[in-house]
Amino acid sequence: MTPTAYEQHWSSAFERLEEQRSGEPAWLHAARKGAMVRFVELGFPSRQLEDWRYTNVAPIAKTPFRSAAAPERAPSLPDPEHLPVPLGHDRRLVFVNGRPSPELSSLAGLEPRARVESLARVLTADPGRIEAYLGRLAAPEEQAFVALNTAFLADGALVHLPRDATLDEPIYLAFLSHPGAEASATHPRVLVVAEPGSRASVVEVYVSLAEGVHFTNAVTEIFVGENAQLEHVKLQCEDDAAFHVGTIQARQERASRFVSYSLSFGAALTRTDVNVLLAAEGAECVLNGLYVGTGNQHVDHHTRIDHARPQGTSRELYKGILDGSARGVFNGRIVVRPDAQKTDARQKNDNLLLAPGADVNTKPVLEIHADDVKCSHGSTVGHLDEDALFYLRSRGLPERQARGLLTRGFATGVTREIADPLLRAAVERLVVKRLAATPAGGRTA
């Protein structure tokens, strides 16, 4: 395939970067270079590809994004009123336009053996420590956006949990974007290595500090060691003019437990892929998702749970709330390989349409190659229950409030299990806030 001007734009940007970058390990340089070549070969995904049938990335391809510049002034955190998420935690690593911000970060009281640091710093000081992990799960060969992220890999976060360590408070990785006059892009990379027996919660937050067009193309790789228990939350609430593509790749070892949340509220167009490989016996995986779309937002989730070994369990629940002219896409694939006997997999996708113009395409897929398994899947698309609405109104609640209460109740099925109570409350508020902002949220009586 000949590259179009759209791919060429990134290729030229890569060349310019080559001149500036020096001192990175040879293996990383080779990987980045290979990824750039692969990106140009693959090109931006077209809607002819089954995985991109309902999501048109032309608005991203056509925009000549520049690498996000460091903000002119040292940024300060906006008042909490403006921040939808509790960054006030002690354990947070904050990035602004892709660069770590020591001023806004704090790692006070972190378990001393645990490492939470900037990837760039590790790549400079001690790259050997992550060579066996970085780039080993994410697949630039097949996924154009992963290739693009890898080609431009410069910084991001490393979370390394030592063997048997238990972290009682979540670690926040906050990626803040401060778009300027020109459309800008960042390619954050996150690497989480949970050594055997460790337990922790990692929360990735994506927020815009100002209005404006920007593109976040994130990749997260997660290694969950034997008997480790990891909760990973991704909360995306970027500006309505933003584009967000994110890929989460996780690999689970024996008897590990991985709980994932993808919570998507912002951006004009967002696409999140969550791919989990249950690579050893007795692994347990929980994928939860909540997406709220209003106005003209487009929000797409593709998940893949790959049961490769016996006695794995997976539970998946994704819920979508779509208002205005928003469009949702859910594609959930569960693969049970021949070796994965006694797999127990359940998947559900429920969607609530709040306006006649809202729409969703939902497609659960089971691919079963073993015979002794329990698998179920299902999806629903519905409206607010009129009887429930009347019940609440008959008790004095105004229609708007009643609709809000029912909608929040719908979301609770996903949010109630979030481990951190502060985060849970923030997410519940966010649901109400996003929907209250659009007039279509409450049809008047």
Added chain:
Amino acid sequence: MSGAGTSMLEIRDLHARTAEREILRGIDLVVRPGEVHAVMGPNASGKSTLAHVLAGKPSYQVTRGEVRFEGSDLLALSPEERACRGVFLAFQYPVEIPGVSNLYFLKAALNAVRTHRGEPELDAVEFLTLAREKMKLVHMDEELMNRAVNEGFSGGEKKRNEILQMAILDPKLAVLDETDSGLDIDALKIVAEGVNALRHPARSMVVITHYQRLLEYVVPDMVHVLAGGRIVRSGGKQLAHELEEKGYGWVEQEAQTATR
């Protein structure tokens, strides 16, 4: 309106229908403050429709007649305005609301009503104190308050939850739609005690029931028989006993003869 001061509820020639068919075909009923009126009738006579029309369910359309509540036009009001002014419907089939705690729902409802009345909202502690006191009325387990509204409640628990809501919202007019249905005798007694405790000279009740059983515990001032969308007979509490003995066939026949 001095003349209206004597009646709580005044229904004149009320006709109502669903998209499919006409159900109420000319109801007349006057309820004064403090009175308890029983509305009895066979299945499909229009009892539940009457209850839902009074509460303002949008799927019913009133085609003729009027309903005055404390002298003003009830049918012009939204369901929530009716509730705020003091109309309460205890549902025959209380709705389950996943993800919304019973306590939160009740507090939100009470505060909506209080705001409408110009009273300050209750905070969490004040509300809990009030709720605990009212829960005793219907022997309500506190555990049920932290569960989602009606979710996983037994039939009896749902009905008690309705009466609890009524006790907390303190309405002027309560319409009880087959509150006795599906209850065993012990549950029925608890619910009836709760209802009786809420009888008050300033509060009126319309008790809709298929059977006379509930009326042994909640003794009405008047009994009306609804058949074919009209009230075909009205009388004192002895009418309920008569119906129990003779069945509904008797009044239905009589009504048909009268129309001829």
